[in-house]
Amino acid sequence: xxxxxxxxxxxxxxxxxxxxxxxxxxxxSISALPxxxxxxRRAAEWAAKRMxxxxxxxxxxxxxxxxxxxxGEWLHAPGQPTILIYGHVDTQPVDPLxxxxxxxxxxxxxxxxxxxxxxxxxxxxxxxxxxATEALLKTEGKLPINVKFFxxxxxxxxxxxxxxxxxxxxDRFACDMVFSADSAQWSEEQPLLFLSWRGMCGLQIDVxxxxxxxxxxxxxxxxxxxxxxxxxxxxxxRSPDGQVLIQGFxxxxxxxxxxxxxxxxxxxxxxxxxxxxxxxxxxxGEPGYSTLERIGTRPTLEVNGVYxxxxxxxxxxxxxxxxxxxxxxxxxxxxxxxxxxxxxxxHIAEHTPAGVTVTTQAAGWCTPxxxxxxxxxxxxxxxxxxxxxxxxxxxxxxxxxxLPANALFHRVLGAxxxxxxxxxxxxxxxxxxxxxxxxxxxxxxxAYGMLLxxxxxxxx
Numbered sequence: 001x002x003x004x005x006x007x008x009x010x011x012x013x014x015x016x017x018x019x020x021x022x023x024x025x026x027x028x029s030i031s032a033l034p035x036x037x038x039x040x041r042r043a044a045e046w047a048a049k050r051m052x053x054x055x056x057x058x059x060x061x062x063x064x065x066x067x068x069x070x071x072g073e074w075l076h077a078p079g080q081p082t083i084l085i086y087g088h089v090d091t092q093p094v095d096p097l098x099x100x101x102x103x104x105x106x107x108x109x110x111x112x113x114x115x116x117x118x119x120x121x122x123x124x125x126x127x128x129x130x131x132a133t134e135a136l137l138k139t140e141g142k143l144p145i146n147v148k149f150f151x152x153x154x155x156x157x158x159x160x161x162x163x164x165x166x167x168x169x170x171d172r173f174a175c176d177m178v179f180s181a182d183s184a185q186w187s188e189e190q191p192l193l194f195l196s197w198r199g200m201c202g203l204q205i206d207v208x209x210x211x212x213x214x215x216x217x218x219x220x221x222x223x224x225x226x227x228x229x230x231x232x233x234x235x236x237x238r239s240p241d242g243q244v245l246i247q248g249f250x251x252x253x254x255x256x257x258x259x260x261x262x263x264x265x266x267x268x269x270x271x272x273x274x275x276x277x278x279x280x281x282x283x284x285g286e287p288g289y290s291t292l293e294r295i296g297t298r299p300t301l302e303v304n305g306v307y308x309x310x311x312x313x314x315x316x317x318x319x320x321x322x323x324x325x326x327x328x329x330x331x332x333x334x335x336x337x338x339x340x341x342x343x344x345x346x347h348i349a350e351h352t353p354a355g356v357t358v359t360t361q362a363a364g365w366c367t368p369x370x371x372x373x374x375x376x377x378x379x380x381x382x383x384x385x386x387x388x389x390x391x392x393x394x395x396x397x398x399x400x401x402x403l404p405a406n407a408l409f410h411r412v413l414g415a416x417x418x419x420x421x422x423x424x425x426x427x428x429x430x431x432x433x434x435x436x437x438x439x440x441x442x443x444x445x446x447a448y449g450m451l452l453x454x455x456x457x458x459x460x
Contacts, residue, residue, distance in 0.1 A: 006135040010445050017131055018114070020050065021441065024123050025107040025116040031067055031090035031157050040067045040153040043089035047126070047151050048072070054134035056149065062169075064161035067153030071172065074133065075146045081455055082146035083378075084173060085448075086405055086417065087126030087181035088155035091118035092430045099432035113435040121429035124436035125181045125421040126151065128444025135449060144456045148175055152405070155182060158365040159404045166412040177378040178409045179451070181444075183419030188437070191386035191394040193379055194419040196296065196371045200402045201337035202328040202364030203344055205230065207308075209356045214319040224355025226323040227308050233358070234303055234325060236351040237344075242285045244301045246347045249340065254333045254371075256289075256297055263396045264292050296398030300330045301344075328364055330400065333371040341366070367404040370417070378418040381454045385447055420451065 010017075029043035030036040044061050048070045052059045056072035067090065075082065094104040094117050102108045107116035114124070129149075136143055150173060154161055166173055186192040209226040210219075238244055269292055275283060285294040294300075308323030310316035329340055345360050352358045372379065374396055386394045399419075406417040422440040423429065 005139040006132075006449055007446065009135040009139050010131065010442070010449070013131075013135075014442065017127070017445075018109075018438070018441075021114065021119075021124060021127055022107045022116075024050075024127065025114070025118055026105055027089075028105045029090050029118070029153065030093050031154050032093055037067065040090050043123075044068045044070050044151070044153050047089050047130075050127070051130055051149060051151075054130050055137035056130075056133060056147075062165065064154075064165050066161040069153070069162070069165055070149065070151040072149040073147065074137070074143050075148075077143060077146045080145040080457065081176040082148065082174070083452075083455060084148045084150055084175040084178045084409070084413075084415065085129045085181060086150050086152075086178055086409070087129075088122050088152045089126070090153045090156050091121070091123075092156050094432070096432065101433055104432075104434075109438070112438050114438060114441070115433060115435045117434055119434050119436035120423045120427040120440075121434065122155070122182045122421075122423075124441050125183075125423055125444055128422070128441065129179075129181055129448040131445045132448035132452065135445070136452065144453050147452070148173065150178075150405075155403075155405065158367070159408065162405060162408055163412070166408060170412060173413060175413060175415050177376075178406075178413075178415050178417035179378065179382075179420045179448075180403070180406065180417050181421045182403060182405075182423075183421035184423040184425060185386075185421075185440075186395055186397070187424060188439070189390065190392055191390045192397045193374070193382060193386070193394045194397050194399045195374060195379075196333065196369065196398045197403045197406055198296075198299075198400055199331035199335065199337050199367050199369035199407065200328060200365045201331065201341050202304075202326065202362065202366070203341060204361050204363040205233065205325045205327065205348065206359045206361070207233070207323045207352075207356050208321065208358075210319070210321050213309075213321050216317040216319050219319055223319060224353060225319050226356050227320060229353045229356045229358075230306070230308070230323040230325055232353055233348055233351050234306070234327075237301055237327075237347065241287050243287065244299065246301070246340075246343050248343045249299070249301075252334045252336065252339075253299060256293065260297065260398070261293070264290065264296070264398070267292055267395055267397065295400040297332055299332050299335060301327060302329075303327050326363055330402065331369050333369045335369060337366045337368055365402060365404060367402060368407045368411075370403070370406040370410065372416045372418065376416055376418070378416060378455075381451060382418050382420050385450045385454055388450065389443065389447055420447070422447070
């Protein structure tokens, strides 16, 4: 096939595509805030209409118990593989609003960048493969392989409705492999391929003492203070050097291979610059591992918040009736998030001081870790495309973050997910002044066009 026809089509329509992206970004589709539920649906409907305009078939906004999922397909390439392209229309909240240079849902272009909430995470990256399918269908009348789309509205809140939908419509979403438009590259000049994402589980710990706040003079020294008890429980979970002390926590952790360590050592990492960027004087973590190994390949237990007692200005001499903490663990292959939660609950029970009662409840995401081999056919195809675009071999990276959809697709559909998108980590995703490079927007379109051709005859 002559690539110049569809590439020329993309070039001719860049002004239109930018205007469409700006329309997409004007929709305040914040999935975490109930008042914005109609906006999430509106964003899903916008994506559905754009998919139809691109030439995709059987496009449908599918209801769930939460925010909807958009499905579309083009399945007229017999004997060729079927891929599922994943992305999301929902965004993070915009707080703190005062730190935005321009309003978060009024996109503006400055210095070759489009600024808006959702620009890079994930609307700009999601639109890329939709436009690539349009260019191929409008110029060639067909796609080289079979394509389906799964576009959700709940990624930013952990994809809680996706499992039930995938289970119910397993046959509709069946595919050989998944390509995620919610992923990243190392830099503008250097590509990467992610070989893992960490899993996650979370807990809220509630410690209760007396049935009311007590006068610290009349009762101090006679009753247990729930905040002191909570501090002791939390301190018992990690050693001073950062090792998690929960019995059984590391039992299923897959050890780092020499090959993994060799790949990680190849990654550019300036410790001095890293510390300066985040404003710390020293780094900290599990002994025996480098900073990048800790981030991408080792599990963690972190206290995300602690609260209880008097917190206003001045002094109030009370022994509080209760104290609370929220913790999360990032997990690696082959840890089971349900089992890790059970181990933590057992540890808390064993280390609860006398005089208080402790209850726990699941909080936040509960998703297993995800791992894919560099030799997977999807990674091999993605690597070839990235090498052609960048003129460089991608780095292999073990991602410290969590993307629930990857493990979900593998569990339900038996299909591995390959990260293939063009977010760069300086683009302030989840922060004020989020932006997406227009060069990356154009690159995403080209890359997906090339990928669809490269995958012809590939096997999952």
